[in-house]
Amino acid sequence: MEFYCKNAITNLILFVILSTFQSVNGQWMYPKESKVTKDVIINYEIIYDKPLTEAQKKEASFSDNIVVIFNTTKMKYNKIYPNRPNHSYFKILDYKSKLVYQVNDISKLAITHPFSPPKTATNSINATKTILGYTCEKATTTHQGKTKTLFFTKALGLRYCSHFNVDGFLLEYPGFSKKFGSYRVVAKTIHYKKLEPSFYNLDSYKTYTKEAYNTLKQERREQRIKKNLAHIGQPAKKFSLNSINGKRLATKKMLGEVIVLNFWFTTCPPCKKELPLLNKLKETYKNNPNVNFIALANDPEYKLAPFLRQHKFDYDIIAEARFVAEKYGVSSYPTNIVVDKEGLIQAFETGYKSDIFERLKYQIDKVLDSQK
Numbered sequence: 001m002e003f004y005c006k007n008a009i010t011n012l013i014l015f016v017i018l019s020t021f022q023s024v025n026g027q028w029m030y031p032k033e034s035k036v037t038k039d040v041i042i043n044y045e046i047i048y049d050k051p052l053t054e055a056q057k058k059e060a061s062f063s064d065n066i067v068v069i070f071n072t073t074k075m076k077y078n079k080i081y082p083n084r085p086n087h088s089y090f091k092i093l094d095y096k097s098k099l100v101y102q103v104n105d106i107s108k109l110a111i112t113h114p115f116s117p118p119k120t121a122t123n124s125i126n127a128t129k130t131i132l133g134y135t136c137e138k139a140t141t142t143h144q145g146k147t148k149t150l151f152f153t154k155a156l157g158l159r160y161c162s163h164f165n166v167d168g169f170l171l172e173y174p175g176f177s178k179k180f181g182s183y184r185v186v187a188k189t190i191h192y193k194k195l196e197p198s199f200y201n202l203d204s205y206k207t208y209t210k211e212a213y214n215t216l217k218q219e220r221r222e223q224r225i226k227k228n229l230a231h232i233g234q235p236a237k238k239f240s241l242n243s244i245n246g247k248r249l250a251t252k253k254m255l256g257e258v259i260v261l262n263f264w265f266t267t268c269p270p271c272k273k274e275l276p277l278l279n280k281l282k283e284t285y286k287n288n289p290n291v292n293f294i295a296l297a298n299d300p301e302y303k304l305a306p307f308l309r310q311h312k313f314d315y316d317i318i319a320e321a322r323f324v325a326e327k328y329g330v331s332s333y334p335t336n337i338v339v340d341k342e343g344l345i346q347a348f349e350t351g352y353k354s355d356i357f358e359r360l361k362y363q364i365d366k367v368l369d370s371q372k
Contacts (some may be wrong), residue, residue, distance in 0.1 A: 027042040027159065027167065028095050034072065034157025039195040040170040042068045042132070042187050046175070048184040060084055061179055072157055074200040074305040092200055095158055101202060111213050120148060131171040139166050141174070145180070148174035162216055163186070224350060226330070231348040235289060236339040243316040244301050249294055250344075251317040257290040258367050259339040260360060262315060263330045265298035266307040270352030275313050277357040278336075282314040284361060290341075291364060296321035338362040338363040 044066040066079040077091040088105035098115040122139040136151035152168035160169045173186040240250035266270035285291040295315035338347035346362040
């Protein structure tokens, strides 16, 4: 009898604990408290604790604004990056299925995963603050030994909590960036508008679970490696074109020399990211006249000119060279190729690689050493 009583007490305690956990971590919708009758558009301002320099404000990772649009069951989250005009990523949160969709609008791809319980602990404070006409509860959290405040409400019907363990919709909360330091995200404006249900629709997107997409990426990576390896030892395609500086670049006349090719375009973020490494490579061989560095851009010269005023690129650059890329079978950018003195391809590297300098230098040195 004592055993069953202890079990009953234990089960009751577990029930209470689990019920409490569910109420804090499992509830994502508050239909009884909701005052939402139309779609809601909230604009948040990101306010950094320390003033940023003009140079920091021009960085690609700088963001100063978040837009959240939602109805009673779905939400679209979009973080704005003013220096990334081609930024195409956003999130759709489906509160009925409890799924998050990470969306790339250009590739029409959506990667989905379940809602995650928020991991950052908070402490409720017996205080309120009115934000955009809503009475918000207050909570605090600790980051790097400092106390930060959050304000949230259930009146908007959904739980929007970022990674903070609060029971409501955040209208003010802290954040941290490794580059820019601490900041606050503060709801500044709110609008109510009836949007078409298709606004949240992802029917035209290819949807994968995170696991399925990782498997797909691995398969594509293996296919890309096989494809790249198939180029090794093949004759390089010949071309004779003028650089944007008027220099004639004829690969036929470069037999007996090493040729390093880079295929790129100005609005390609990974292409831009590797430029300092490619400049370092060119500098390494500046005293060797038998190593040629040629960058073949897809862009016309009028687009290259302003880009090159802002971004140093020391290769000889050829404009509007997409047709050369097609001859070489280039399908992803950036692509870097090393051609030996016999005119044969010895390296074919696709995509950004943090060690591209070491990879290309190794291949160049290997060719120079083997063909002395």
